[in-house]
Amino acid sequence: MVNVAVLGYGTVGSGVFDVLVKNHDSIAKKIGDDIKVKYVLDLREFPGDPVESVLVHDFDTIINDPEIDIVAEAMGGLDPAYTFAKRTLEAGKNYCTSNKELVAMYGPELLELAKSKGKNFLFEASVGGGIPIIRPLNQSLTADDITEITGILNGTTNFILTKMDKEGLAFEDVLKEAQELGYAEKDPTADVEGYDACRKIAILSSLAYGLHVNFEDIYTEGITKITALDFKYASKLGLSIKLFGKSKKIDGKCYAMVAPFMISTESPLYCVNGVMNGILVNGEVIGDIMFYGSGAGKYPTASAVVADIVDEAKHLNKHIMSLWSSKKLELEDIKSNRCKFFVRVSGDAASRLDAVEEAFGKITPVTLDEVNGEFAFITEVISEADYEAAAQKVDGILQRIRVEA
Amino acid sequence: MVNVAVLGYGTVGSGVFDVLVKNHDSIAKKIGDDIKVKYVLDLREFPGDPVESVLVHDFDTIINDPEIDIVAEAMGGLDPAYTFAKRTLEAGKNYCTSNKELVAMYGPELLELAKSKGKNFLFEASVGGGIPIIRPLNQSLTADDITEITGILNGTTNFILTKMDKEGLAFEDVLKEAQELGYAEKDPTADVEGYDACRKIAILSSLAYGLHVNFEDIYTEGITKITALDFKYASKLGLSIKLFGKSKKIDGKCYAMVAPFMISTESPLYCVNGVMNGILVNGEVIGDIMFYGSGAGKYPTASAVVADIVDEAKHLNKHIMSLWSSKKLELEDIKSNRCKFFVRVSGDAASRLDAVEEAFGKITPVTLDEVNGEFAFITEVISEADYEAAAQKVDGILQRIRVEA
Numbered sequence: 183m184v185n186v187a188v189l190g191y192g193t194v195g196s197g198v199f200d201v202l203v204k205n206h207d208s209i210a211k212k213i214g215d216d217i218k219v220k221y222v223l224d225l226r227e228f229p230g231d232p233v234e235s236v237l238v239h240d241f242d243t244i245i246n247d248p249e250i251d252i253v254a255e256a257m258g259g260l261d262p263a264y265t266f267a268k269r270t271l272e273a274g275k276n277y278c279t280s281n282k283e284l285v286a287m288y289g290p291e292l293l294e295l296a297k298s299k300g301k302n303f304l305f306e307a308s309v310g311g312g313i314p315i316i317r318p319l320n321q322s323l324t325a326d327d328i329t330e331i332t333g334i335l336n337g338t339t340n341f342i343l344t345k346m347d348k349e350g351l352a353f354e355d356v357l358k359e360a361q362e363l364g365y366a367e368k369d370p371t372a373d374v375e376g377y378d379a380c381r382k383i384a385i386l387s388s389l390a391y392g393l394h395v396n397f398e399d400i401y402t403e404g405i406t407k408i409t410a411l412d413f414k415y416a417s418k419l420g421l422s423i424k425l426f427g428k429s430k431k432i433d434g435k436c437y438a439m440v441a442p443f444m445i446s447t448e449s450p451l452y453c454v455n456g457v458m459n460g461i462l463v464n465g466e467v468i469g470d471i472m473f474y475g476s477g478a479g480k481y482p483t484a485s486a487v488v489a490d491i492v493d494e495a496k497h498l499n500k501h502i503m504s505l506w507s508s509k510k511l512e513l514e515d516i517k518s519n520r521c522k523f524f525v526r527v528s529g530d531a532a533s534r535l536d537a538v539e540e541a542f543g544k545i546t547p548v549t550l551d552e553v554n555g556e557f558a559f560i561t562e563v564i565s566e567a568d569y570e571a572a573a574q575k576v577d578g579i580l581q582r583i584r585v586e587a
Numbered sequence: 588m589v590n591v592a593v594l595g596y597g598t599v600g601s602g603v604f605d606v607l608v609k610n611h612d613s614i615a616k617k618i619g620d621d622i623k624v625k626y627v628l629d630l631r632e633f634p635g636d637p638v639e640s641v642l643v644h645d646f647d648t649i650i651n652d653p654e655i656d657i658v659a660e661a662m663g664g665l666d667p668a669y670t671f672a673k674r675t676l677e678a679g680k681n682y683c684t685s686n687k688e689l690v691a692m693y694g695p696e697l698l699e700l701a702k703s704k705g706k707n708f709l710f711e712a713s714v715g716g717g718i719p720i721i722r723p724l725n726q727s728l729t730a731d732d733i734t735e736i737t738g739i740l741n742g743t744t745n746f747i748l749t750k751m752d753k754e755g756l757a758f759e760d761v762l763k764e765a766q767e768l769g770y771a772e773k774d775p776t777a778d779v780e781g782y783d784a785c786r787k788i789a790i791l792s793s794l795a796y797g798l799h800v801n802f803e804d805i806y807t808e809g810i811t812k813i814t815a816l817d818f819k820y821a822s823k824l825g826l827s828i829k830l831f832g833k834s835k836k837i838d839g840k841c842y843a844m845v846a847p848f849m850i851s852t853e854s855p856l857y858c859v860n861g862v863m864n865g866i867l868v869n870g871e872v873i874g875d876i877m878f879y880g881s882g883a884g885k886y887p888t889a890s891a892v893v894a895d896i897v898d899e900a901k902h903l904n905k906h907i908m909s910l911w912s913s914k915k916l917e918l919e920d921i922k923s924n925r926c927k928f929f930v931r932v933s934g935d936a937a938s939r940l941d942a943v944e945e946a947f948g949k950i951t952p953v954t955l956d957e958v959n960g961e962f963a964f965i966t967e968v969i970s971e972a973d974y975e976a977a978a979q980k981v982d983g984i985l986q987r988i989r990v991e992a
Contacts, residue, residue: 325893453858471880488730
């Protein structure tokens with residue numbers, strides 16, 4: 183018998199409870215042991231809900247019960263999750279979580295604490311919801327050297343960008359619709375400004391490169407300046423626009439950023455649409471692999487937490503080693519990152535070409551039939567610093583979007 | 588120190604050797620133990636190759652050495668791989684393999700033998716080359732009920748179909764090019780007739796549903812009848828054509844088949860192009876997830892074998908339970924499978940409409956400007972038996988391709 187406590191009976195916590203109860207027999211059959219939810223912690227009451235029989239309001243009840251093997255947390259935020267995580271591991275119990283803020287901020291500390299106790303700190307659901315990505319990064323790619331990760335990591339922004347692409351709508355209108363559908367929060371800042379994707383790419387990069395990537399060091403740019411017109415140009419160029427969390431290693435240097443990127447319709451990430459997430463990983467040996475699925479949602483996220491619970495149940499006293507040292511990975515200044523840039527400039531192409539080419543070098547202007555008074559072009563691969571320097575010399579730049587080479 | 592023997596120094600075996608030697612230190616650091624290739628078995632000599640120092644020609648050398656913990660086989664075919672696998676597990680050693688024929692035919696027997704010995708039989712590389720798919724099916728989806736698997740499982744046929752799609756070429760011409768590029772064998776039968784995909788979907792389905800799916804029971808149809816014209820129609824309809832290995836559970840019944848399918852450009856599998864593979868899995872809890880990557884190739888495949896070696900090194904004496912009983916899963920007769928059908932009919936739409944609609948019900952004819960003397964349509968969702976019955980009543984059917992609803 184493996185005893186589990188679930189912290190938080192919100193969307194994900196109740197999903198975890200549901201899955202463990204509903205699939206109890208098949209899980210028991212598959213792992214050869216009985217997983218029982220002994221407690222669910224929440225400050226609220228849930229009259230009439232099946233959880234009532236196991237509901238507790240005091241974490242001490244859980245931490246003081248020697249029978250509890252695994253604590254699964256679906257609370258979000260740093261406080262009190264960080265305290266609960268520390269106390270759980272210090273008490274010699276296993277911990278798993280869907281809480282990306284906790285993992286991004288305290289991942290290495292909690293991993294080291296778990297390791298010192300011969301216990302586990304797992305967090306599959308903290309990135310990419312239901313998509314199995316943490317476990318493969320930790321296992322299947324163990325023997326490999328990961329050189330690049332490119333992720334569509336936020337369902338809200340991907341829903342918005344997909345709709346703008348397919349239906350030619352303005353950002354503000356689609357955001358409103360996303361809020362009405364429950365795909366965006368009342369305060370959508372964390373999503374649309376890229377902060378959510380930032381924490382997730384920090385976690386993935388830390389795991390991939392084995393050192394701690396501080397999300398606060400990652401250049402982050404959201405989607406609020408993307409317009410319907412940008413998508414029209416993209417379409418003409420055989421491209422689309424996605425919000426990427428990216429990190430890459432080149433010659434021992436590591437770059438990480440969150441920003442909108444124009445991508446080719448040939449990229450496997452082009453087909454990651456709506457609220458779905460996709461994470462493209464490049465390894466020296468394995469080449470390109472991509473993981474695709476629901477990045478959020480009650481049951482997809484719950485399934486990842488349950489997978490962690492099952493993994494911990496199979497390894498109650500064995501630290502399933504994770505490659506994430508607390509030593510900090512110094513990121514390169516984004517100024518030296520190199521890519522192409524899509525640029526929109528006001529004015530008429532013929533008359534402005536000389537001035538633009540003096541700054542950017544030879545370009546091929548692109549215009550849209552339905553739009554007068556501006557044109558666009560894509561630069562060669564240049565550094566961010568070179569882009570900034572060239573852009574200083576040209577008046578009337580209306581838009582700048584990075585382009586995945 | 589964990590001692591490994593590699594069976595076969597062909598493309599994959601030499602890749603495994605390379606990776607274990609080249610990445611020796613980083614693997615040792617990540618898993619906390621030293622993995623050493625003690626022997627490589629091959630009948631051939633390799634003068635001047637680094638393998639010489641560990642090359643042996645007799646399997647007995649390996650099986651009789653008590654120091655050998657893991658045997659990794661990259662030989663292909665049933666004989667002598669089956670004998671080697673049995674002898675290895677009976678001798679209390681772990682076995683891993685990239686050999687899909689072995690796994691499709693003897694998977695359940697070898698899994699049970701491994702389990703009885705407290706050892707492991709792993710086979711990540713047997714399906715989807717480097718793509719982590721076996722491990723996620725066995726772990727991350729443990730708590731879930733898998734209802735459908737749809738895979739682009741064969742790089743040769745996907746390369747051919749992608750080229751036919753993008754460049755409007757004929758099957759025979761692209762096959763020839765594929766052979767010249769090394770993407771298709773001199774005798775391409777196993778690939779183009781779907782037999783390779785058949786074994787792979789049998790393995791995936793067995794793992795997903797927990798019972799043995801016999802690949803010999805799976806309806807298999809290859810791509811040899813797909814034409815450039817079919818792709819023109821597909822394009823006009825906003826579709827493409829892929830070779831799928833599919834299995835699904837509906838109301839407790841299980842269907843499996845290998846066949847070309849027309850798919851929407853909205854499907855995530857639409858973006859799986861060239862030699863890449865993609866496996867879309869639907870779970871009751873997790874929803875849709877997809878795994879994408881190189882289905883073949885020296886280093887991608889080797890990386891999956893090395894991942895198995897590492898997993899076995901971490902679990903030398905613990906059977907990592909796999910959900911595959913030797914009890915046979917009875918597949919439903921394909922006649923009751925239901926889908927849409929794309930049909931091409933000779934003649935003029937206006938004059939033949941009545942006859943076609945009498946057999947198939949109301950249809951919307953589709954014609955191509957550049958083609959006279961035929962038209963096409965897509966049926967509603969009907970059973971294979973209903974399709975056959977309707978097709979009997981209509982002369983001049985030129986083509987029938989299933990359509991993913």
